[in-house]
Amino acid sequence: MTIESVKEYYGQTLKGSGDLKTDACCDPSAMPEHVKGALSLIHDEVLTRYYGCGLVIPEKLEGMRVLDLGCGAGRDAYALAKLVGPRGFVTGVDMTPEQLSVARGHIGWHMERFGHTRPNVEFREGYIEKLGELGLEPASFDIIVSNCVVNLSPDKRAVLEGARSLLKPGGEFYFADVYADRRLDPSLKEDPVLLGECLGGALYWNDFQNLARAAGFADPRLVTSRPIEVAEPAIRRALGEARFFSATYRLFNIEGLEPACEDYGQAVIYRGGISHSEDVFVLDGHHRVEKGRVFPVCGNTFRMLKESRFAPHFDFIGDFSRHFGIFPGCGTAMPYSEEKTAPASIGACC
Known part of the structure; x- marks a missing residue:
C-alpha cells in the first residue's frame, strides 16, 4: 500500500x-x-x-x-x-x-x-x-x-x-x-x-x-x-x-566503531587539497577542521578520517594505546538541537 x-x-x-x-x-x-x-x-x-x-x-x-x-x-x-x-x-x-x-x-x-x-x-x-x-x-x-x-x-x-x-x-x-x-x-x-x-x-x-x-x-x-x-x-x-x-x-561503513566518543589523546591536521573545501573541512556539526591547525578528535572521528577517502588530506597524531575516558563534549546531536551544526559543502532534503 x-x-x-x-x-x-x-x-x-x-x-x-x-x-x-x-x-x-x-x-x-x-x-x-x-x-x-x-x-x-x-x-x-x-x-x-x-x-x-x-x-x-x-x-x-x-x-x-x-x-x-x-x-x-x-x-x-x-x-x-x-x-x-x-x-x-x-x-x-x-x-x-x-x-x-x-x-x-x-x-x-x-x-x-x-x-x-x-x-x-x-x-x-x-x-x-x-x-x-x-x-x-x-x-x-x-x-x-x-x-x-x-x-x-x-x-x-x-x-x-x-x-x-x-x-x-x-x-x-x-x-x-x-x-x-x-x-x-x-x-x-x-x-x-x-x-x-x-x-x-x-x-x-x-x-x-x-x-x-x-x-x-x-x-x-x-x-x-x-x-x-x-x-x-x-x-x-x-x-x-x-x-x-x-x-x-x-x-x-567502518567496522568496530565504538558506541560513544572515546578519548585516546589523538588529533588530526588538515593539509587541504579537497576541492571546494581548501581552507576548512567540515565532517559534521561538531567537526570544522581548519587547514594546518592541530584538531583534537575522538577515536571514532580519527578512524572516519583515516579509513575513508579523506585520509590523504590529513596528518594523524596518536594511536589507540592509551585511553583517557569519554571525549569532552561527546553526545548524540538531535536535528535542530541547541548544539550548533556547521554547514557542510551542501546539505539538502529534502
Missing part, C-alpha cells in the same frame, strides 16, 4: 516542484558555485520533473563510484555524474517507470554536454528496500546518496542494511531526510499526501539513530539540520503537535 501510493504520487500526481504542499523537500541554504555549474548543464525536461530544491553533494567526489537512491528523473544523478568526472561512475535507482523514462532518455545528451567520451551514469528500476536484487556488486560503491527518500520507505532498516552491503570499507551513506521530534501515529502513513510530502513516514530522530546502529552504522553523524515549516492548515491539523526537521547525516 505504501509503495504503490508513493509510486502514484511521484509518477502521476506531481508534475513539478510547484505541486508540493510543504517545504519538506527544499533547502534554502546557498548552493556552492561548482554545484550551480553542474546543474546549469542538465536538460530542462529532467529539471522540470524534479520534486524538490535541495541537492545532496558530499565532499571529494572526483573519480568516485556513487549510488543515488530514489533518483527520480535523474537530476541529482546527472549533477553527480558531472562532478565525479569521466573516471567516476553514478548509478541511479528508482521504482517509478515514468521518472526513469525521462532519466534514461537523456544519457547521450548529457554525456555530450559534459564532454565525456562514454557514459558514466546508468539508471536501474527497482526498490531501495531490495538493493540486493538489482545486480549491483557488493562492497563496490564509495558513496551512496539519497535526498528525501528513506522516509518514504515502509522498511527503513532494509534500506540501511542494503546500503551498507554495497559500500566499500570506509565508504559512506550521505543523505538528507525528514525526521520528527516524536513517534507518529501510524495512520499518517495511510494518507497519500502526508506520505508523499515526506511527513507521514518520517522517523522519530532517536529511532533513526538506533536503526542506523542496528544496521551496522555505529556512529551516525549529523551534518546539518533545519526546521520544516508546515503552513497548509489541513496538513498541520493532521500532524498535531509533532515538529519536523530536515537533516543531513553521514554514516560510515
Whole structure:
C-alpha cells in the first residue's frame, strides 16, 4: 500500500516542484558555485520533473563510484555524474517507470554536454528496500546518496542494511531526510499526501539513530539540520503537535566503531587539497577542521578520517594505546538541537 501510493504520487500526481504542499523537500541554504555549474548543464525536461530544491553533494567526489537512491528523473544523478568526472561512475535507482523514462532518455545528451567520451551514469528500476536484487556488486560503491527518500520507505532498516552491503570499507551513506521530534501515529502513513510530502513516514530522530546502529552504522553523524515549516492548515491539523526537521547525516561503513566518543589523546591536521573545501573541512556539526591547525578528535572521528577517502588530506597524531575516558563534549546531536551544526559543502532534503 505504501509503495504503490508513493509510486502514484511521484509518477502521476506531481508534475513539478510547484505541486508540493510543504517545504519538506527544499533547502534554502546557498548552493556552492561548482554545484550551480553542474546543474546549469542538465536538460530542462529532467529539471522540470524534479520534486524538490535541495541537492545532496558530499565532499571529494572526483573519480568516485556513487549510488543515488530514489533518483527520480535523474537530476541529482546527472549533477553527480558531472562532478565525479569521466573516471567516476553514478548509478541511479528508482521504482517509478515514468521518472526513469525521462532519466534514461537523456544519457547521450548529457554525456555530450559534459564532454565525456562514454557514459558514466546508468539508471536501474527497482526498490531501495531490495538493493540486493538489482545486480549491483557488493562492497563496490564509495558513496551512496539519497535526498528525501528513506522516509518514504515502509522498511527503513532494509534500506540501511542494503546500503551498507554495497559500500566499500570506509565508504559512506550521505543523505538528507525528514525526521520528527516524536513517534507518529501510524495512520499518517495511510494518507497519500502526508506520505508523499515526506511527513507521514518520517522517523522519530532517536529511532533513526538506533536503526542506523542496528544496521551496522555505529556512529551516525549529523551534518546539518533545519526546521520544516508546515503552513497548509489541513496538513498541520493532521500532524498535531509533532515538529519536523530536515537533516543531513553521514554514516560510515567502518567496522568496530565504538558506541560513544572515546578519548585516546589523538588529533588530526588538515593539509587541504579537497576541492571546494581548501581552507576548512567540515565532517559534521561538531567537526570544522581548519587547514594546518592541530584538531583534537575522538577515536571514532580519527578512524572516519583515516579509513575513508579523506585520509590523504590529513596528518594523524596518536594511536589507540592509551585511553583517557569519554571525549569532552561527546553526545548524540538531535536535528535542530541547541548544539550548533556547521554547514557542510551542501546539505539538502529534502
